[in-house]
Ligand SMILES: Nc1ncnc2c1ncn2[C@@H]1O[C@H](COP(=O)(O)OP(=O)(O)O)[C@@H](O)[C@H]1O
């Protein structure tokens with residue numbers, strides 16, 4: 425049996441809710457064979473980030489070569505890249521192996537406030553990573569940081585999406601989790617037009633790793649050959665289910681439920 429493959433290049437979250445762990449769980453649930461290259465190890469739980477240990481460039485390069493020289497991949501998803509040297513290495517490997525369908529989640533700050541990207545690396549992200557991105561998936565603060573724009577309204581978000589497209593990303597999705605409204609809008613711009621997806625805000629503390637999960641779902645769908653719009657819709661539904669059926673693990677910001685989307689699909693098929 426042939427399965428599509430996806431590679432996540434991101435940080436490890438010991439708590440299992442975000443980073444590499446969230447990505448692999450999402451790939452598995454969407455029936456894509458998951459592979460990983462770890463850029464940093466974090467000691468994390470639902471109370472926060474307690475330690476960040478970046479991997480050496482050599483260790484990251486070897487992981488990427490191990491995949492590139494033997495296994496190949498139909499899609500790549502990047503998460504926590506930590507510094508500009510890691511960003512430049514990842515971009516050079518994406519080009520060397522001709523990897524297509526590159527989903528860039530420009531992870532900068534954990535929900536608890538810890539820095540997962542050094543400030544100086546924002547420049548490298550804009551100059552080198554965006555031009556190889558099939559799609560970039562910032563939340564509102566990340567879109568503000570990357571564009572220098574203030575985003576208070578949907579109209580301002582559209583301007584930011586256009587600015588990110590100008591920087592080289594072929595598609596831009598600005599997520600609405602940080603919206604002040606109780607109706608959340610996620611916005612896709614493909615250089616020609618906008619697609620808006622809406623949902624109600626779910627009131628819960630357990631949203632750790634929503635951005636990783638969302639971007640990983642996009643990568644899984646693109647790996648299987650689905651269109652950007654299909655991937656956008658499935659990712660939104662996947663993360664909504666994962667937040668709605670939260671697991672209540674830990675005493676802080678808990679992880680989401682990566683089983684929930686498939687469990688809902690199974691119920692729909694049976695009824
Ligand atoms: N409380 C919530 N209720 C419903 N959907 C949410 C909620 N928080 C985030 N989402 C959804 O989760 C995804 C990730 O959004 P966001 O929180 O903006 O990203 P990040 O985790 O990168 O900060 C988006 O599809 C967003 O609409």
Ligand SMILES: Cc1ncc(COP(=O)(O)O)c(N)n1
Pocket residue numbers: 434435436437442443444466503504531533534535536540631632633634635636
């Ligand atoms: C290793 C790693 N990668 C990404 C995130 C962002 O996730 P969140 O924004 O939900 O804290 C994280 N906390 N840890």
